[in-house]
Amino acid sequence: MKQTLTETLRNLKVSRVSFFVRLSIAIPEHMCYYLVKNKCSERGRGMQDSICESMTLEKKLDILSDAAKYDVSCTSSGVDRNGDGTGMGNCRKAGICHSFSADGRCISLLKILFTNECIYDCKYCVNRASNDVERASFTPEEVCTLTMEFYRRNYIEGLFLSSGILKSPDYTMELIYATLYRLRHVCRFQGYIHVKAIPGADQRLVRLTGYLADRMSVNVELPTAESLRLLAPHKSRKNILTPMRVVQNISEENRQEIALYRNAPRFVPAGQSTQMIIGATPETDYQILNVAESLYKKFDLKRVYYSAFVPVNHDSALPELPDMKPPLLREHRLYQADWLLRFYHFEAEELLDEENPNFNILLDPKCCWALKHLEQFPVEINRADYRMLLRVPGIGYKSAGRIVKARRMGQLRFEDLRKMGVVLRRALYFITCSGRMMYPVRIDEDSITRNLLNTKERLPEGVDGMTFRQMSLFDDVNFGEVNLQ
Numbered sequence: 001m002k003q004t005l006t007e008t009l010r011n012l013k014v015s016r017v018s019f020f021v022r023l024s025i026a027i028p029e030h031m032c033y034y035l036v037k038n039k040c041s042e043r044g045r046g047m048q049d050s051i052c053e054s055m056t057l058e059k060k061l062d063i064l065s066d067a068a069k070y071d072v073s074c075t076s077s078g079v080d081r082n083g084d085g086t087g088m089g090n091c092r093k094a095g096i097c098h099s100f101s102a103d104g105r106c107i108s109l110l111k112i113l114f115t116n117e118c119i120y121d122c123k124y125c126v127n128r129a130s131n132d133v134e135r136a137s138f139t140p141e142e143v144c145t146l147t148m149e150f151y152r153r154n155y156i157e158g159l160f161l162s163s164g165i166l167k168s169p170d171y172t173m174e175l176i177y178a179t180l181y182r183l184r185h186v187c188r189f190q191g192y193i194h195v196k197a198i199p200g201a202d203q204r205l206v207r208l209t210g211y212l213a214d215r216m217s218v219n220v221e222l223p224t225a226e227s228l229r230l231l232a233p234h235k236s237r238k239n240i241l242t243p244m245r246v247v248q249n250i251s252e253e254n255r256q257e258i259a260l261y262r263n264a265p266r267f268v269p270a271g272q273s274t275q276m277i278i279g280a281t282p283e284t285d286y287q288i289l290n291v292a293e294s295l296y297k298k299f300d301l302k303r304v305y306y307s308a309f310v311p312v313n314h315d316s317a318l319p320e321l322p323d324m325k326p327p328l329l330r331e332h333r334l335y336q337a338d339w340l341l342r343f344y345h346f347e348a349e350e351l352l353d354e355e356n357p358n359f360n361i362l363l364d365p366k367c368c369w370a371l372k373h374l375e376q377f378p379v380e381i382n383r384a385d386y387r388m389l390l391r392v393p394g395i396g397y398k399s400a401g402r403i404v405k406a407r408r409m410g411q412l413r414f415e416d417l418r419k420m421g422v423v424l425r426r427a428l429y430f431i432t433c434s435g436r437m438m439y440p441v442r443i444d445e446d447s448i449t450r451n452l453l454n455t456k457e458r459l460p461e462g463v464d465g466m467t468f469r470q471m472s473l474f475d476d477v478n479f480g481e482v483n484l485q
């Protein structure tokens with residue numbers, strides 16, 4: 001019996017739009033524009049005509065990689081180093097940043113804005129419409145050329161593409177889509193692509209782009225709707241959360257498709273992330289952490305990035321920072337707490353409350369929690385369950401796993417713990433091995449706090465010196481293994 005197209009799709013449990021995506025893989029580029037908005041390819045060409053072609057590609061790269069450096073949601077290394085002539089390669093700060101792939105490998109990405117022109121006027125942003133800065137925009141072809149040429153030279157393994165809002169959210173998203181389409185289907189680029197979903201853009205464009213990208217992110221920007229109204233009046237909570245929900249729903253739909261058809265196209269296989277600016281508005285750490293936790297739970301995010309507010313504009317709505325220094329230590333504490341939420345089974349409510357709404361600058365969040373819950377310590381290493389081991393300062397999630405495995409073979413001693421990576425100078429106040437503590441120590445909050453403050457915490461470069469360098473994911477990863485222990 002002959003089936004209609006709709007019936008066929010229904011039977012196959014494939015949505016109409018994802019069917020278009022599959023079709024688009026086999027059809028010419030201009031047809032994709034048609035499918036997106038029922039508009040012909042002229043629009044795509046018209047867009048590119050309006051982009052300034054007189055500037056050299058290198059100049060554009062300079063402007064647009066510099067403009068991208070405040071976005072930490074893919075992390076930035078900010079290294080600028082020439083080769084010394086004895087080896088191969090050098091390090092340009094322009095445009096290359098580091099990120100981590102799903103399997104934990106560190107990869108270099110070309111990090112650029114498609115354009116730093118913007119119709120919006122977010123008060124904290126260097127690219128806001130009212131700023132007098134040099135403006136530039138790439139064409140889709142130029143982004144493809146840069147990506148392919150850098151990739152061929154082994155400078156990068158992927159692309160991080162963000163953008164200001166050129167003309168309208170849809171217009172910008174279409175340009176981003178056109179770029180990714182060209183990169184994937186004309187240049188046959190198969191490397192990693194992290195792309196921004198533009199708040200307010202048509203959901204169909206977000207969907208089509210997501211099938212070409214590995215990761216997508218929509219920046220929450222500020223923790224509350226009120227702060228957003230104050231500092232980013234053109235954006236709304238709804239505009240930001242809608243594409244996030246779209247990405248989440250399509251990802252779920254895509255998981256079901258893949259279960260049915262192994263070769264179905266992947267929608268943002270590396271998931272979605274977001275970024276929040278810290279210190280530009282009066283929210284406490286408690287509010288920020290609660291927002292992050294609910295984003296993880298409700299939108300299934302892979303990462304929330306925290307970006308210490310860097311004062312680049314003068315505006316009465318922005319806070320005056322002491323010595324104009326961004327709150328990097330605060331950002332660092334939030335990253336540590338974020339790790340506790342994601343890998344250590346903590347809840348935001350356990351770490352802070354309304355009476356103590358901010359993290360202690362001197363001690364990491366896990367130590368602070370343990371000091372407030374001394375009644376739960378010391379824990380016996382040879383018996384405590386995995387979740388309790390995770391809560392011991394000095395024990396990271398890897399060492400907790402090793403302890404659980406190794407104690408099946410016999411009783412563990414303090415020397416064994418050291419070999420497993422436990423930081424005993426922190427853990428010794430909170431654990432026993434076969435019923436004995438490592439040293440006779442007083443279990444009271446003041447004395448343990450004093451001793452812990454004497455064990456110098458390894459802060460990432462720039463945090464104690466308070467420079468303007470953005471945090472990098474390398475530091476963040478080290479925190480998980482070193483400082484949270």
Ligand code: SF4
Pocket residue numbers: 118119120121122125126127128129163164165232
């Ligand atoms: S939308 Fe706001 S944050 Fe983004 S580039 Fe424009 S002014 Fe900057």
